[in-house]
Amino acid sequence: xxxxxxxxxxxxxxxxxxxxxxxxxxxxxxxxxxxxxxxxxxxxxxxxxxxxxxxxxxxxxxxxxxxxxxxxxxxxxxxxxxxxxxxxxxxxxxxxxxxxxxxxxxxxxxxxxxxxxxxxxxxxxxxxxxxxxxxxxxxxxxxxxxxxxxxxxxxxxxxxxxxxxxxxxxxxxxxxxxxxxxxxxxxxxxxxxxxxxxxxxxxxxxxxxxxxxxxxxxxxxxxxxxxxxxxxxxxxxxxxxxxxxxxxxxxxxxxxxxxxxxxxxxxxxxxxxxxxxxxxxxxxxxxxxxxxxxxxxxxxxxxxxxxxxxxxxxxxxxxxxxxxxxxxxxxxxxxxxxxxxxxxxxxxxxxxxxxxxxxxxxxxxxxxxxxxxxxxxxxxxxxxxxxxxxxxxxxxxxxxxxxxxxxxxxxxxxxxxxxxxxxxxxxxxxxxxxxxxxxxxxxxxxxxxxxxxxxxxxxxxxxxxxxxxxx
Numbered sequence: 001x002x003x004x005x006x007x008x009x010x011x012x013x014x015x016x017x018x019x020x021x022x023x024x025x026x027x028x029x030x031x032x033x034x035x036x037x038x039x040x041x042x043x044x045x046x047x048x049x050x051x052x053x054x055x056x057x058x059x060x061x062x063x064x065x066x067x068x069x070x071x072x073x074x075x076x077x078x079x080x081x082x083x084x085x086x087x088x089x090x091x092x093x094x095x096x097x098x099x100x101x102x103x104x105x106x107x108x109x110x111x112x113x114x115x116x117x118x119x120x121x122x123x124x125x126x127x128x129x130x131x132x133x134x135x136x137x138x139x140x141x142x143x144x145x146x147x148x149x150x151x152x153x154x155x156x157x158x159x160x161x162x163x164x165x166x167x168x169x170x171x172x173x174x175x176x177x178x179x180x181x182x183x184x185x186x187x188x189x190x191x192x193x194x195x196x197x198x199x200x201x202x203x204x205x206x207x208x209x210x211x212x213x214x215x216x217x218x219x220x221x222x223x224x225x226x227x228x229x230x231x232x233x234x235x236x237x238x239x240x241x242x243x244x245x246x247x248x249x250x251x252x253x254x255x256x257x258x259x260x261x262x263x264x265x266x267x268x269x270x271x272x273x274x275x276x277x278x279x280x281x282x283x284x285x286x287x288x289x290x291x292x293x294x295x296x297x298x299x300x301x302x303x304x305x306x307x308x309x310x311x312x313x314x315x316x317x318x319x320x321x322x323x324x325x326x327x328x329x330x331x332x333x334x335x336x337x338x339x340x341x342x343x344x345x346x347x348x349x350x351x352x353x354x355x356x357x358x359x360x361x362x363x364x365x366x367x368x369x370x371x372x373x374x375x376x377x378x379x380x381x382x383x384x385x386x387x388x389x390x391x392x393x394x395x396x397x398x399x400x401x402x403x404x405x406x407x408x409x410x411x412x413x414x415x416x417x418x419x420x421x422x423x424x425x426x427x428x429x430x431x432x433x434x435x436x437x438x439x440x441x442x443x444x445x446x447x448x449x450x451x452x453x454x455x456x457x458x459x460x461x462x463x464x465x466x467x468x469x470x471x
Contacts, residue, residue, distance in 0.1 A: 026245055029182050029323055030104055030330040034338050042319030042343070044188035045179060049311035049318075051195040055227065057304045058199050059220040062206050064369045066216060068297045071370070073153025074217055075300030076144050077137075079281040081161045084129055086274030088169055091121055092176035093274075094267020097407035097471055099180035099246070100322050104329025111246055115177045115239075117259045119248075122173040126166035133162020144282065145289040145296075157221045164225035167232050174235035180322055181246040190234045198227035266471050269413035270404050276416040280424050280449070284442055287428050291439045298378035301369050302386055302443075305358060309351050309390055310397065316343040317398040321405025328406055333467040340402035340461065347394035355390040359383055382443045389447035392454030399457040407471035415456045424449040 029037050056078065063070050095118045102111035141154040161168075175187040202223045208214025215222060239248040281303070288296050320343035327336035358365065366379045400412045424445050431441025 027182060029326050030332055030335065034323075034335060035342055037323060038316070038319055038339055038342050038346070041182065041184050041322060042316045042346075044184040045315035045319050046312045048175070048184070048188045048191040049315045050308065051191040053304075053307035053311045055195050055198045055224070057307065059202055059224070060300070060304055061368055062203050063217055063220055066206075068293045068370060068372065068375060069147075069149045070153055070217055071297040071300055072145075072147075072293045073150045074157050074220065075296065075303075076141060076150060076285055077154035077158035077161070078300075079144075079278060079285055080140055080158055081165075083275060083278035083282060084132075084162065084165065085168065085172070086278040087271050088122075088125055088172055088274075090269075090271025090274040091125070091263065091267045092118070092172060093270035093404040093409060094263040094265070094407075095121075095173075096176050096180040096318075096321065097266050097325055097405055097409075098262060099177065100325025100405060101329035101407065101471055103181050103246075104326030107329075108246065111181065112248070113256065113259055114263065115246060115248055116250060116253055117256065117263060118173055118177065119170075120255075121260065121263065122169045123166075126169040129165035129169065130163045133159050133165065137162065144285045147289070147293070150293065150296075153217050157217050160218060160221035161224065164221075164228075167225055167228035171228050171231045171235060174232070174239055177239065177246060177248070178235075178244060179318060180325070181244075182322060182326065183245045184319070184322075186238045186243060187235075190231055190238070193234060194227045194231035197230055198223055201226065262471065266407050266409055269409035273400070273409070273413045273416040276413075276420045280420055280446070283425055284428055284446070287432070287442055288439060294372065294374045295378055295439045297370065298375055298382055299443075301366060301375075301379050302382040304369075305365065305383065306386060306390060309354055309358075309393055312350055313347045313393045313397040314401065316347050317401030318405075319343065320398055321401040324402045324405040325407070328467065328469075336402075336406070336467070337464070340399060343398045343402070344394045347398050348391070351393045352391055355387050359387050378439070381440060385440065385443045385447055389450030392451050395454035395458050396450060399461045403457075403461065403466050406466040406469050408466035408469040411460045411466075412457070415453060415460070419449045419453045419456070423452055 027037075027040070029041060060071060060074065063074050095114055098114045099111045102108065102114065137159040138151065138155040141151050141158060144154075145151060175190075178184070178187050202220060204210055204212045205215055205219030205223045206217070207219075212219075238244050239246075241247075284299070285296065288299055320340045323339035324336040327333070327339065362380050362383045363376065366376050370376075400415075403409065403412050427445035427448060428442045431437045431444060432439060435441060437444065
């Protein structure tokens with residue numbers, strides 16, 4: 001099967017709105033102004049990723065009306081869900097690198113074959129998630145906390161999310177295929193539709209408004225699954241239709257284990273990195289549990305708020321990763337490097353301003369979740385400490401995604417493992433136990449790890465070894 005190159009497809013496009021969108025989707029990202037390319041590919045990803053974090057945050061605001069125990073229960077199980085999603089994001093990193101390199105090299109045939117096999121990997125992973133959720137949810141939550149109320153709520157939420165996890169898995173996979181090919185517009189449009197639906201439906205499912213039953217925290221989980229299912233349907237419509245740069249088809253498909261191996265070989269270190277990032281939270285929840293529901297809830301609120309900083313950073317990082325991969329495929333390593341550093345500059349400017357505003361206006365923001373005075377005081381302190389780590393987000397996430405876009409995923413894995421087990425976990429254990437920091441020491445451990453992670457990514461990226469990485 002031979003697919004047309006982007007130049008052939010763009011040629012003679014009609015000059016109307018649909019034609020402009022088609023030109024945008026089929027654009028050759030290895031030519032033209034680098035900053036313009038970075039902006040064009042990244043801002044839709046920013047909208048998409050912000051909406052991804054907005055849904056769970058809105059859920060948490062509504063769940064907060066059920067009390068701090070509900071916040072803690074959903075937060076604890078949410079960490080486990082993120083752990084599973086982090087592993088899937090690692091596999092999609094392998095797929096992203098291979099597709100981006102192939103598109104940059106004008107090898108659309110290989111890009112299509114990688115996408116086909118990514119669907120198979122996603123299906124297998126979804127089944128594993130369902131099995132784990134059904135049989136091990138209560139044991140996993142009980143490992144984090146022994147509070148019976150938190151365990152009951154967390155188990156309920158996690159079981160629903162994992163059994164319905166196929167929707168999340170396939171949506172992540174479809175977004176990755178479209179974005180790696182250079183299409184960040186369709187994933188954005190899909191996210192706007194299904195996240196708007198999610199936000200509107202959530203309180204109806206939680207509180208039993210109108211014709212809906214009152215489901216409590218189960219309503220939040222069911223809302224997520226229903227909304228993600230809508231996203232999958234819309235994504236399939238794009239990928240199997242005429243609106244995708246990389247039209248997905250299984251006509252003449254032949255299973256090729258070598259492609260599966262390439263995806264896993266490149267993606268496995270990123271998978272470990274993703275697990276490590278969330279494993280931090282899993283273990284930290286265990287350390288925080290003895291301090292009570294208010295401290296656990298304060299940690300969850302801080303984590304939700306910092307997602308609004310992480311998402312733009314991740315988005316411009318993924319945009320830079322696509323440009324890095326495609327430019328390396330096109331034998332243009334200098335353009336690849338400039339793309340990454342430009343993304344770092346943009347993200348750092350945004351993060352410093354946004355983080356400062358979060359610190360200044362932390363009071364009104366916290367009260368969106370809960371007005372308890374103890375929760376307010378602890379969360380304010382957590383946010384102030386987190387600020388010093390947040391200002392390294394650009395170096396950490398942008399360069400990490402750029403390296404993954406190049407297919408050089410092993411260094412990012414080693415950095416993640418090192419910062420987790422040499423900084424975060426030891427200091428989160430030592431500071432509360434042997435000093436008077438208490439739970440605040442755990443937040444300082446997280447901040448110290450973020451600072452070292454950002455510096456380590458800068459040091460490795462500047463070596464330039466990623467430019468010669470073969471995938």
